[in-house]
Amino acid sequence: MAQKFSPEALRVLNVLGEEASDGYTVMSKAGLTPEELVSALKEIPTNLVMVKGELIPDRVGDAYLVLPSNVRAYANSLVRSSA
Amino acid sequence: MPSSPDIPAYYSYLIVALVGGVVARSTVNDGLAAYPDRWSFFAAWQLFLAYSALPVLLFWFLDYSSVIQDTSLFAAVLVAAGYQTIFAGGIQGITLPGESAGLWKPFQAWVARINDRIATKQKAYLDRFVRKLELKISSDSELLDKLLKVVMEHLQGATAKPQGAAKPEVPAKSVESLQTTEQLQAAFNATSPEAHLQRFRLLWRAFRTAEPINYGYILYRESLISPFRYWWQFRQGLADVITYGLLSIGVAIVLVFYVESSFPAYVLDRFVFGSASGATWTQASGDSVMRYYQWRLRKLNASDKDTFRSHEYVKFMAAYAGKCDGLAAFDHLMSPVIEDLCFSGEPSKKVDDDLGLIISTHSPVINAKTIPRLIQCLWTDDADNRLRIHQTLMALQQADYPKSLSQTEAGAFKSWVPGKDEKPGDVAIWVRNWSGWWASAQASQKASCFSAPSANSKP
Numbered sequence: 001m002a003q004k005f006s007p008e009a010l011r012v013l014n015v016l017g018e019e020a021s022d023g024y025t026v027m028s029k030a031g032l033t034p035e036e037l038v039s040a041l042k043e044i045p046t047n048l049v050m051v052k053g054e055l056i057p058d059r060v061g062d063a064y065l066v067l068p069s070n071v072r073a074y075a076n077s078l079v080r081s082s083a
Numbered sequence: 084m085p086s087s088p089d090i091p092a093y094y095s096y097l098i099v100a101l102v103g104g105v106v107a108r109s110t111v112n113d114g115l116a117a118y119p120d121r122w123s124f125f126a127a128w129q130l131f132l133a134y135s136a137l138p139v140l141l142f143w144f145l146d147y148s149s150v151i152q153d154t155s156l157f158a159a160v161l162v163a164a165g166y167q168t169i170f171a172g173g174i175q176g177i178t179l180p181g182e183s184a185g186l187w188k189p190f191q192a193w194v195a196r197i198n199d200r201i202a203t204k205q206k207a208y209l210d211r212f213v214r215k216l217e218l219k220i221s222s223d224s225e226l227l228d229k230l231l232k233v234v235m236e237h238l239q240g241a242t243a244k245p246q247g248a249a250k251p252e253v254p255a256k257s258v259e260s261l262q263t264t265e266q267l268q269a270a271f272n273a274t275s276p277e278a279h280l281q282r283f284r285l286l287w288r289a290f291r292t293a294e295p296i297n298y299g300y301i302l303y304r305e306s307l308i309s310p311f312r313y314w315w316q317f318r319q320g321l322a323d324v325i326t327y328g329l330l331s332i333g334v335a336i337v338l339v340f341y342v343e344s345s346f347p348a349y350v351l352d353r354f355v356f357g358s359a360s361g362a363t364w365t366q367a368s369g370d371s372v373m374r375y376y377q378w379r380l381r382k383l384n385a386s387d388k389d390t391f392r393s394h395e396y397v398k399f400m401a402a403y404a405g406k407c408d409g410l411a412a413f414d415h416l417m418s419p420v421i422e423d424l425c426f427s428g429e430p431s432k433k434v435d436d437d438l439g440l441i442i443s444t445h446s447p448v449i450n451a452k453t454i455p456r457l458i459q460c461l462w463t464d465d466a467d468n469r470l471r472i473h474q475t476l477m478a479l480q481q482a483d484y485p486k487s488l489s490q491t492e493a494g495a496f497k498s499w500v501p502g503k504d505e506k507p508g509d510v511a512i513w514v515r516n517w518s519g520w521w522a523s524a525q526a527s528q529k530a531s532c533f534s535a536p537s538a539n540s541k542p
Contacts, residue, residue, distance in 0.1 A: 020117040020202065022209060024295035050199065052206035061291055062213070064206035068198055069114045 003078070008032055008040040010082050013075045016049060016067035023053070023061040034060050041065070048075060087157035089388040092379065093350060095159040099142045100135065102163035107134030110167075114194065115201065123322035124204055126197045128329060133190075138166040145169075146384070148180045154389045212316050213287070216308065221279035226307065230283070231271060233305050234290040238264050345369025364403045367396070368412035380420045383433060394440050401444035414452040417441075421456040424472060427464035434468045438475040447483050447528050454479060458517045461501075462510060469501040469510070476517060480524070487524040496520075 005013070011030035015021065021029070027037050034057035041055055041063075048071050053063025067075055111131045115121040122128070142162045146153035151162070161177065162169065169177050170187040220226040267289050274281050294301055299317035302308045314320040341347045345366040352366060366372065379385055379393040400416055403409035420437055423429055441453050460472050477496060480487060488496065499513055 016117070019119050020205065022295075024291040027292070028295035050202050052202050058288075061288065062210070064202060064209060066117050066198075066202045068195070069116055070195070072116075 003045075005078065005082075006040065006043060007082075008036050009043045010079050012037065012040045012044065012049070012065075013067065014079045016065055017072060017076055017079065020064065020066040023063040023065065026065055027061065034058070047071065087155040089152075089154045089386050090156050090159075091350075091392060092153045092389065093346075093375065095153050095156065096139060096142070098156070098159040099138050099163040102160060103138035103166070104135045106138070106164055106166075107131050110134050115198065118201055118205060120319045120322045121201065122326050123319060124201045125325070126200050126204070128325070130194060130197050133193075137190075138163045141166050141169065144183070145177065145179075149384045150177055150180065152384065152386050152389075154386050208316075216302075217280065217283050217287070220307065221283040224279070227279060227282060227286075229305065230286050230290070230307060233301065233307070234267065234286045234293065235264050237293045237301065238267060238289060344371040346371040346375065364399070364409070367399060368403070368409070368416075373412070373416045377416060377419055380437075381423055383430060390436060394436075394443075397440055398444055401446070401449060404446065404449050410448055410452065413449060417453065418456065421453060421460065424457070424468065425460040425463050427468075429463075429465070429468060431467060431471070434471050438471055442475060442478055442482075445479055445482055450479060450483055451525065454521055458514060458521060461514050461517065466501045466503045466505060469505075473499060473501060473513070480520070484524040484528065487520065487527065492520075 008030070011032065012026060015026050015029040023034075023037060026032070027034065030037070032040065038055050038057055038060050041049065041051055041060070048067070050066040050068060051063055052066070053059060055063070108131065111121070111127055111134060114130070115127055118124075118127075142151075142153060142159065145151045145158075145162065151158035153159075158177075161174065165174055168174050169179065170184055172178060172184060220230055267285070270285055271282060274285060276282075291298055299308075299313060303310065303313035303317070308316075311320075346369060349366040349369060349372045376393055376396050379389060380397070382389075385393070397413075397416065400409070400413050404413040421441070424434055424437060441457070445453075454476065457472055457476055461469055463469050463472070473496075480493075480496075496516070501510070501513075
C-alpha cells in the first residue's frame with residue numbers, strides 16, 4: 001500500500017525527482033520555509049530521500065538531498081497519485 | 084547459438100567491451116541521474132569500469148561453462164547489451180550455472196554504497212567551497228561590503244518580484260520567509276564589526292535564500308570568485324578534467340599496447356587487410372599473438388571454425404620453422420599444447436585434433452621439437468591417448484625417417500597396443516625404445532633450423 005505524505009513532502013519528492021539539490025534550491029523550487037522543509041524531510045523515510053547535512057531550520061539550506069534512482073519510480077508514482 | 088556467425092574470439096570480446104561500454108555509460112547516467120555533475124566523481128568512474136568489465140567477465144564465464152561460445156557474434160551482442168537481464172534469468176537459453184546469479188545482489192549493494200558515497204562527497208564539495216569563500220571574504224572587509232551590496236540588490240529583487248518569474252510553479256511562500264533588506268541591514272549592523280565570520284554567514288544565508296540557483300554566476304559576475312573557481316565549481320570543470328584525463332590515460336594505454344604488442348598489427352594485416360605474407364610472420368610470432376592462439380588451441384570447447392582458424396595459424400608458423408627464430412617461435416607456441424597430451428583427463432577428440440595438427444605440420448626440423456615431447460607423453464595414464472600418441476609417432480617415423488627402423492623393429496613397434504592394465508614398467512620399456520629410435524634417427528638426419536621452410540607445412 002502506498003504511503004501517505006503531506007503536500008510539502010510530496011513537493012520535496014517532486015523537486016528531488018528532477019535532480020539532487022541543496023536545501024536552498026529545494027526550498028525555492030518547492031516554495032517551502034526552512035521549518036516546512038525540515039518537517040517534510042522528517043516525514044519522508046530515510047530510504048526514500050538521502051539527507052546529507054543537519055535537519056535543523058538554520059542549517060537545512062546547506063543540506064544535500066538526493067532521491068536515489070532505485071526509488072525514483074516509486075516517488076514519481078506517489079507524486080502523480082496525489083496530483 | 085548454432086545459427087550465429089562464428090567470428091574470431093578477439094572480435095567477440097571487442098564487441099562485448101565496446102557495446103558493454105556504451106551500456107555501462109547509459110547505466111551510470113541512469114543510476115546517478117540525480118547528480119548533474121556525476122562524472123566528476125571517481126566513484127562514478129569506478130561504477131563505469133565495473134559495469135564495463137562485468138559483461139566481459141560474464142561472457143568469458145558463460146563460454147567457460149559452455150553455456151555459449153565466445154566466437155558467436157549473436158552471443159557477444161546479447162551478453163553485452165543484456166547482461167543485466169541474464170543475471171535476472173530473463174533470457175531463455177542463457178542461464179547462469181549454479182548459484183552464480185546470486186553474485187548480482189552484492190554488486191547492486193555495492194552500487195547503492197557508491198551512490199551514498201557520491202552524495203557525501205557532493206556535500207563535502209559544497210561545504211569546502213563555502214568554507215573557502217568564507218575564509219576569503221570574511222578576512223577582507225572590502226569583499227564583505229561588496230557581498231552585502233550584492234545581497235541587498237538580490238534580496239530586493241527577490242522580494243520585489245514574484246519568485247515564480249524563474250520558477251512559475253512555485254507559490255510565493257518562500258518569499259514571505261525571506262528577510263527584508265531593512266531586517267538584514269539591521270541584523271548586519273547588530274553584529275559586531277569584528278565578527279567577520281558571523282557577518283559573512285548572515286549574508287550568505289540571505290544570499291542563498293534569495294538566489295538559490297544562480298548564486299555561482301552572480302558571485303563570478305561580481306568578481307567575488309575567480310573565473311577558474313566558477314568554471315571548476317559551477318561549470319563542471321572538475322568533471323571535464325577527470326573525463327578528459329581518464330580518456331587520455333585510456334588512449335595512452337591503447338597506444339602503448341599497440342606499439343608494444345604485435346597483436347593489433349597482426350589482426351589488421353592478417354584478417355582485416357587479408358595479407359599473411361612472410362613479412363608479417365614476425366608480427367604473427369609476437370608473444371601476445373601466440374598467447375592468444377595457445378589459449379584457443381588449448382580450449383576444450385572451441386567451435387570447429389575456431390579450431391580451424393587456430394590450426395591455420397599453426398601451419399602458418401610451421402612454414403617459418405626453417406629459420407632458427409621461426410623454430411623457436413613454433414616450439415614456444417606448441418609446447419604447452421603438446422604438454423596437455425600428457426594429462427590423463429584430456430578428451431580424446433582434443434587429443435585427436437592436436438595429434439592431427441602435429442602430423443599435418445611435420446618436418447624433420449619441427450620433429451626435433453615435437454617428437455621428444457610426444458615420447459614423454461607416452462607416460463600418460465590414459466591408455467587410449469597413449470595409443471594415439473604411439474600411432475602418431477609411427478606415422479612421423481614412416482613419413483620422415485622411413486629407413487630408420489628395420490622391418491622387424493617396425494613390426495615390433497606396430498605390435499604394441501597400450502592397454503588399461505599396462506604396468507609402468509611396460510610403458511618405460513616403450514618410452515626407452517622410442518627414445519633410442521629417436522636418438523639414432525636424429526643422428527642420421529642432421530636436420531637443423533637453417534634449412535628452408537618445408538613445402539608441406541605452408542598454410
